[in-house]
Amino acid sequence: MTDAVPNERALQLLKTLVQRYIREGHPVGSRTLARESALDVSPATIRNIMADLEECGLVSSPHTSAGRVPTAAGLRVFVDTLVAVKPLQRKIADEIESGFAEPVVSSQELVTTASKLLSQVTHLAGVVTVPRRKHGQLRQIEFLQLSNNRVLAIIVVNEREVQNRILKLDRNYSESELRQAANYLTEQFAGNDVSDVRTSLLEELKQARQSMNEMMLNAIAMAQRAFAQGDNEEDFVLAGKTNLMDFAELSDVDKLRQLFDVFNRKRDILHLLDQCSRADGVQIFIGKESGYEALDECSVVSAPYTVDDEVVGVLGVIGPTRMAYERVIPIVDVTARLLGQALKMP
Amino acid sequence: MTDAVPNERALQLLKTLVQRYIREGHPVGSRTLARESALDVSPATIRNIMADLEECGLVSSPHTSAGRVPTAAGLRVFVDTLVAVKPLQRKIADEIESGFAEPVVSSQELVTTASKLLSQVTHLAGVVTVPRRKHGQLRQIEFLQLSNNRVLAIIVVNEREVQNRILKLDRNYSESELRQAANYLTEQFAGNDVSDVRTSLLEELKQARQSMNEMMLNAIAMAQRAFAQGDNEEDFVLAGKTNLMDFAELSDVDKLRQLFDVFNRKRDILHLLDQCSRADGVQIFIGKESGYEALDECSVVSAPYTVDDEVVGVLGVIGPTRMAYERVIPIVDVTARLLGQALKMP
DNA sequence: ATCTGGCAGTCTCCACCTGAGAGTGCTAAT
DNA sequence: ATTAGCACTCTCAGGTGGAGACTGCCAGAT
Secondary structure, eight states: OOOOOOOHHHHHHHHHHHHHHHHHOSOBOHHHHHHHSSSOOOHHHHHHHHHHHHHHTSEEOSSTTSOBEEOHHHHHHIIIIIOOOOOOOHHHHHHHHHHHHSOOSSHHHHHHHHHHHHHHHHSSEEEEEOOOOSOOBEEEEEEEEOSTTEEEEEEEETTTEEEEEEEEOSSOOOHHHHHHHHHHHHHHHTTSBHHHHHHHHHHHHHHOOTTOOHHHHHHHHHHHHHHHTTTTOOOEEEEOGGGGGGOGGGOSHHHHHHHHHHHHOHHHHHHHHHHHHTSSSOEEEEGGGGSOGGGTTEEEEEEEEEETTEEEEEEEEEEETTSOHHHHHHHHHHHHHHHHHHHHOO | OOOOOOOHHHHHHHHHHHHHHHHHOSOBOHHHHHHHSSSOOOHHHHHHHHHHHHHHTSEEOSSTTSOBEEOHHHHHHIIIIIOOOOOOOHHHHHHHHHHHHSOOSSHHHHHHHHHHHHHHHHSSEEEEEOOOOSOOBEEEEEEEEOSTTEEEEEEEETTTEEEEEEEEOSSOOOHHHHHHHHHHHHHHHTTSBHHHHHHHHHHHHHHOOTTOOHHHHHHHHHHHHHHHTTTTOOOEEEEOGGGGGGOGGGOSHHHHHHHHHHHHOHHHHHHHHHHHHTSSSOEEEEGGGGSOGGGTTEEEEEEEEEETTEEEEEEEEEEETTSOHHHHHHHHHHHHHHHHHHHHOO
């Protein structure tokens, strides 16, 4: 852990070591490294350099006679300064694009598609948060009478967001009452931004002006409840968990179990993804950087996605630390962009 | 595989053997069995009887000196004739009931709840098919204009089924056109059974009577398309897969991987569950009985669930063959009933 | 006849050992 | 600085040898 900075050649070697390690998954020895690297030096020299890198904490050997493995710090250096991001293969770009071409009913569906695409293309686990738009144009509100004093509220936002909420009310409302209320609200608020509608509703409710009749008051109260509900329906879609079972580092059922348990703790995953939403462009967590014990041996490559320049969600992949970053990074990048477009598109 | 029928005492022993095996998961030896069973006989006698049972194919020993394990056939006999179904514990019954008490917006949500409850309560994987009702009362149809010649169709069936469909049309329709169409359709068909509506629509479209104006024709055409779409949206919800990782029989990652792969092949699982929908009450598949290689070491305990005496779906649990049938059977039974009720309930 | 005690035989499991292979660290020479 | 050489270390796979757990069978008891 000296602060001695590794020189150019050492970094070059680190790069080939990481590449080889990502490809094969085994510790890499000096002999192999000497052959693999473009440098024309003997294994002995390599060994000296390795000793230096080990001192810097960039590589480590699992035991005396087992070559070197990059540490989390080593991988960090790799992804930050050494990785040569591969341009996206035409074939893969096409696959992703055509995946988004299908017409869909809800953004939920789009998110599922994106998650599946990510996992398919990278052979890792794909994760996409459900878009959480603070802004959006209210299109229409509709109330429908159910039995038992319950009312179904249908809120349409933007071009395809349909939200259904059930409200339990204090009494039965007639069909015509509900229609009136819905018409009133739609007339009043359609075209406005939902966040504005939210605050307007609250205020109107507080003020309860004289000019309002009972119908209006009821309408506003109902709408307020409909909007309040499901406010915390944030969520994400995780696809291709099974892909993770193919990796030797996770061949231990206990490890796997722990990992899958984390995936089920939505709160944790959301918290992790939330951190990514602040970054601009692709962000990478390696190993413990994520802050979760069970993700020790995993990396997360993520990117926020935007609609109209507003970050509305995050997507990414989760895989072993030795994932093919150079391949994965552009995939995540492109998918984020395409998902944003698809969401914006009518 | 002689057709010699095991006598009363042998069956009694088979029962205690299975119970012990289910509890511990290890092969059971004659000594243990002698102690465990109420019978007052020596281990040597047990050994003789075990030899008989082995001949009948009900038990087998993994190797020369390892006690006996029930075969699939043995478990079959156990669940068919020996199992003493435990009455549901009050606490568990409460847990399930309160799980269904939450108000929900869609039957999809209800299905998810049921699946989670099953897995939580049994510590196995829960599976529930999305209800597929042929019948149901159409409540309302609504059309909403989106951009690009697309229209959002909202169909409300029964008390809480809201279906959203996007239609791509040949031209743009004005708001008022759409409202007219929706009103016409709702007036015409509200209160009717959806399957009837379906056929009516098709016929009307074929006949295209003179008495109809263009608006009506358009309305019917749109409705027909809205109903046709999503016709094959059959699906199921599987919860608690991770629970399966706790079982020693599946401690092998390869086995696990195969199992999870089957779960991802929706078609196969649906086919399997479909077989259960024909049974009346709880049905059990043990090991290969399901017909799927990867489910070798698993059992499925399932029951169809009904609304108004019509079977609309199947639910159940998937776990290792050595699951606690006597506990699981009543749970599946009750959950099926409660889900049916919850779906019917407004 | 049926059951039981006893005993040899079999198989797993674990702990231990061993040799081969791989790779390192150090040293002395270039 | 770099390299060749060499002793050393550690893993891994395969092999060995009890200890333990049961069984199968036989011969004697009930």
